[in-house]
Every structure is written in structure tokens, then in C-alpha cells.
Amino acid sequence: MRVSYSKLDTYKQCPRKYKFYIDKAPQDPSRTLALRFGSAVHAALEFAYAKRYKYPSPERVINYYRGLMQQESDPQVLKLFEKGIPALEKYLAKNEAAHMSIVEVEKKFMIEIGRGHQLEGIIDRLDMLPDGSFEIIDYKTGQIPDAESLSKNWQLAIYQFAKQRKLQTSRIKASLVYIAFDGHKLTYQFGKNELERIHSEILDLIAKIEADNVYAPRVSALCNTCAYQPICPAWTHKYNIKDQVLTGKIKDTDVIDIQSKIDKLLVLTSTIKKLEKESKQLKEIVAIFGKENNMTRLFSDLGTVSLSFQKKRAYDAARIAEVLRENLLRKIVKTLDTKKLEKALPYLTQEERKQIEAFTTEKESHTIAVRPTIEENEDVEELLT
Known part of the structure; x- marks a missing residue:
């Protein structure tokens, strides 16, 4: 089985989202705003640091980014893109390509991880540091997490493991760079035991994915931004019940009947909870x-x-x-x-x-x-x- 960090993380978030992802199910464009913004920032930074562009000036990079903005029409997306301009300008000013030893940009990899499985991915940037060691750079456009969570970050571990195998050196560290927060960087270097632990956890998760033939939805706060929410079984009653009536898939009378039963069930459940609380007090x-x-x-x-x-x-x-x-x-x-x-x-x-x-x-x-x-x-x- 061929997997990537994105696929593994998606399954951990929600098995049904993973199924939609691998099946290339249609996404709700209004729920992909952050993804489109992140993709544009990554594209601009690739333009800035890829050697084939001969390291363009910061002004050219921003113009390139503005060109990506022109492909968008959603006001919310454009608002996000506007916030990205000063963030990119600050990062480019502090990290001039000419003063860095960039080894790779947007480099794909695929490695064998055992049990017939392959792990693939794309690393945003790999730098060589003055002491001859290497640093993996992964750009982020979201919020900064707790630094203590880095030791459990599968993405960084996978990237470090892949580069250690390719470069035949353990002198590699991995960093998350938060563009919207003045390029704030969180860095971690995984030890041998940590990489082995995560390697084992990945194989266990792959086995779980292979055995899954249900892909049950996992309702959580992440549903609020999921691009598949309108077609998810956990949400279709809320979003698509009217369409199903109009298309004849469900009778209007059945909808009214089941809705009254749902309402009654919820009222009864609420009443039972109140009675249980009162019963406990009386006891x-x-x-x-x-x-x-x-x-x-x-x-x-x-x-x-x-x-x-x-x-x-x-x-x-x-x-x-x-x-x-x-x-x-x-x-x-x-x-x-x-x-x-x-x-x-x-x-x-x-x-x-x-x-x-x-x-x-x-x-x-x-x-x-x-x-x-x-x-x-x-x-x-x-x-x-």
C-alpha cells in the first residue's frame, strides 16, 4: 500500500474523510479557503527559492503571488491572500536565498517502510547549514501549536526518516516555519528510538486502514471546516434532506414523520436526564x-x-x-x-x-x-x- 502523511493524518482525523479523499470525492469550494491560501503561499515560496528561477527578487515573488490571487474571486479567499502579502514580505526579507545554502525545493520522495508498503511525500525545502548538517523546512500558514507536540509530529518524523535514508546521515533536523507569525520556527530532531516508535505506529495504522471496510464518520470540531461535510453521512440529513425530497429519493411524509420522532426522542432523552438528576438528589x-x-x-x-x-x-x-x-x-x-x-x-x-x-x-x-x-x-x- 502506498501512503503519505496527508493520507495517514486524514484517516486519523476521520476514516470517512479519508475514503472521500482517496476516492477524489467532490469538495465544497467554500470549505477549502485555508487550503487554497496555503497552496498559494507554498507556490510563492517555491518560486522564491527554487534554483531554476535564479532566485527572483522579493518584489517578483510578491507579484507572482498577486498573480495567484487574481485566479480567485471569493471575497473570503482574497481577504486571506491580502494578509499573506506582508507575511511573505517579512519572511523573504529575513531569509534571502542568496545567503542560504538551499539543497532542494519541493522534492518528492518515496521509501519502502516494510510489509510491502511505501511512504511518499513532498518536502518544501532542504537546507545545508554551515556545520554541514541539514535542516528540513516545512511551511505552515496556520496557528502555532504547542512546542511539546513536536516529538509526536508524524510529518516531521517521516521527512527526517526519508532524508536520513537518502543522505545516509543522522545529522538532520526538521522545522515547521509559520509564515503568518513572522516566520516563527519550531525545530525538532528525532532520535533513533523515536523514529522506530513512529515507524511502528505508522505500520499499525496502515494495517488498520487495510482492515477497514466501513470508514465510519468521526464527528468532531474538525467537521466545521471539512470540505466533504455536505456529502458525509453524519451531516447529509442536515444539508441534503430537501434535495432528497425534491428528487424523490425520500417521501415528504416520511421526512415529516421521522422528524417528529427525532424531536420526541430528544425531548424524552432530555427529560430522562433531568429525572435522573432529581432521582439522585432524592436518594x-x-x-x-x-x-x-x-x-x-x-x-x-x-x-x-x-x-x-x-x-x-x-x-x-x-x-x-x-x-x-x-x-x-x-x-x-x-x-x-x-x-x-x-x-x-x-x-x-x-x-x-x-x-x-x-x-x-x-x-x-x-x-x-x-x-x-x-x-x-x-x-x-x-x-x-
């Missing part, structure tokens, strides 16, 4: 009354309520974390599972057990069994009056 009140008066069964003409009271050990998680050895903390009480902790106590040192016992208290709890004798057809409101 607490009843439990307090039973405990204070030493009663374990309470009676009504409408049924019975049974109570049971227990005392359980409670642990001070923060204090225990301070005394446990790191390996035991990780293996035994990652989420402070009380049962696992109690099973682990015999394996701790005597001193550790004493310290843990010092942070142990008894916590009271109770269970309530409600057994109504009300028939389904009885009017509950009338019974309560």
Missing part, C-alpha cells in the same frame, strides 16, 4: 434520613426503598504518589485503582506500606434499591398529589 436525602434514624428500609404506599451502608478505605492519591517508587507508581497506580493498590500492598516494602497506611482513611458510602409497585398505566402525577 441522597432518603439515605441521610435512613442513616440518622438507623433505618435500612423505608415504606410507602407506592413501594419500598432499601438502604445499605458501608465503610471503605480511601487513599490520599497525591501523598501516596510521593512515597511510591516511580516504577510501581507507573505500573500499579497509574489512575490510583484502589483494588490494584490493595493487591500491590504485599509487594511494597514495610516502610512504604506504613507510609501508605498513614494516608488511608475510612470513607462511608451507601447503596439504594428502589422498588416501586406502580403499574405502567398508572398516572404518576395523580399518585403524588
Whole structure:
């Protein structure tokens, strides 16, 4: 199977989006604004740094970019493009091609990654640094992420892995350059173990993709900007129901009928949640009354309520974390599972057990069994009056 970072990342975002992507399904142009802007910025920077253009002046690069703007008519896209001009001017002024040692621009690659799979992609730019090492440059036109996320960035890892294999050197680092933020750069160099881990994760994901024959939609905040949203099963009822009625695919009466049932289901679900909250509050009140008066069964003409009271050990998680050895903390009480902790106590040192016992208290709890004798057809409101 031949994959790219874009394909892998798309599948991680949403399997159905991946299916649309590989099937080249039609996209909603109004939802590709950021993509078109990003493509134009990349094209302008390729024009600026590709040797075949003999390093044009910044003015020529901006004129080239303006030419790409003229191909657009959407006001929102043009507004984005306008913001790109000062950002490009600043970046070009700080990064003059004549003062850089550019090795490659928009270079394609394809590498074998095992199990019969190939990984392909295009690297925006590869520079040679003064010390003879290399830096991969990947342009970004979006927001700057948390720097700590770089170690998990598959795109940079894939690019570094591909170039290390081609150039036969590990002296390669990878950088994300944020054009809209004065060319702010986030740089990371993956170690051997990190590359092996990501390599393994990629193969696992490919296996998952190959086994997938459903491509279920994954609803998330990313849906708001997805170019396939109007044709996605998770959204077609919202966007295309009228068209399906007009074309005769669905009867108008069926739409009205199902809509009323959807509304009723939502109202019932909301009502159930409110009743569950009220029921929980009433149970607490009843439990307090039973405990204070030493009663374990309470009676009504409408049924019975049974109570049971227990005392359980409670642990001070923060204090225990301070005394446990790191390996035991990780293996035994990652989420402070009380049962696992109690099973682990015999394996701790005597001193550790004493310290843990010092942070142990008894916590009271109770269970309530409600057994109504009300028939389904009885009017509950009338019974309560």
C-alpha cells in the first residue's frame, strides 16, 4: 500500500474523510479557503527559492503571488491572500536565498517502510547549514501549536526518516516555519528510538486502514471546516434532506414523520436526564434520613426503598504518589485503582506500606434499591398529589 502523511493524518482525523479523499470525492469550494491560501503561499515560496528561477527578487515573488490571487474571486479567499502579502514580505526579507545554502525545493520522495508498503511525500525545502548538517523546512500558514507536540509530529518524523535514508546521515533536523507569525520556527530532531516508535505506529495504522471496510464518520470540531461535510453521512440529513425530497429519493411524509420522532426522542432523552438528576438528589436525602434514624428500609404506599451502608478505605492519591517508587507508581497506580493498590500492598516494602497506611482513611458510602409497585398505566402525577 502506498501512503503519505496527508493520507495517514486524514484517516486519523476521520476514516470517512479519508475514503472521500482517496476516492477524489467532490469538495465544497467554500470549505477549502485555508487550503487554497496555503497552496498559494507554498507556490510563492517555491518560486522564491527554487534554483531554476535564479532566485527572483522579493518584489517578483510578491507579484507572482498577486498573480495567484487574481485566479480567485471569493471575497473570503482574497481577504486571506491580502494578509499573506506582508507575511511573505517579512519572511523573504529575513531569509534571502542568496545567503542560504538551499539543497532542494519541493522534492518528492518515496521509501519502502516494510510489509510491502511505501511512504511518499513532498518536502518544501532542504537546507545545508554551515556545520554541514541539514535542516528540513516545512511551511505552515496556520496557528502555532504547542512546542511539546513536536516529538509526536508524524510529518516531521517521516521527512527526517526519508532524508536520513537518502543522505545516509543522522545529522538532520526538521522545522515547521509559520509564515503568518513572522516566520516563527519550531525545530525538532528525532532520535533513533523515536523514529522506530513512529515507524511502528505508522505500520499499525496502515494495517488498520487495510482492515477497514466501513470508514465510519468521526464527528468532531474538525467537521466545521471539512470540505466533504455536505456529502458525509453524519451531516447529509442536515444539508441534503430537501434535495432528497425534491428528487424523490425520500417521501415528504416520511421526512415529516421521522422528524417528529427525532424531536420526541430528544425531548424524552432530555427529560430522562433531568429525572435522573432529581432521582439522585432524592436518594441522597432518603439515605441521610435512613442513616440518622438507623433505618435500612423505608415504606410507602407506592413501594419500598432499601438502604445499605458501608465503610471503605480511601487513599490520599497525591501523598501516596510521593512515597511510591516511580516504577510501581507507573505500573500499579497509574489512575490510583484502589483494588490494584490493595493487591500491590504485599509487594511494597514495610516502610512504604506504613507510609501508605498513614494516608488511608475510612470513607462511608451507601447503596439504594428502589422498588416501586406502580403499574405502567398508572398516572404518576395523580399518585403524588
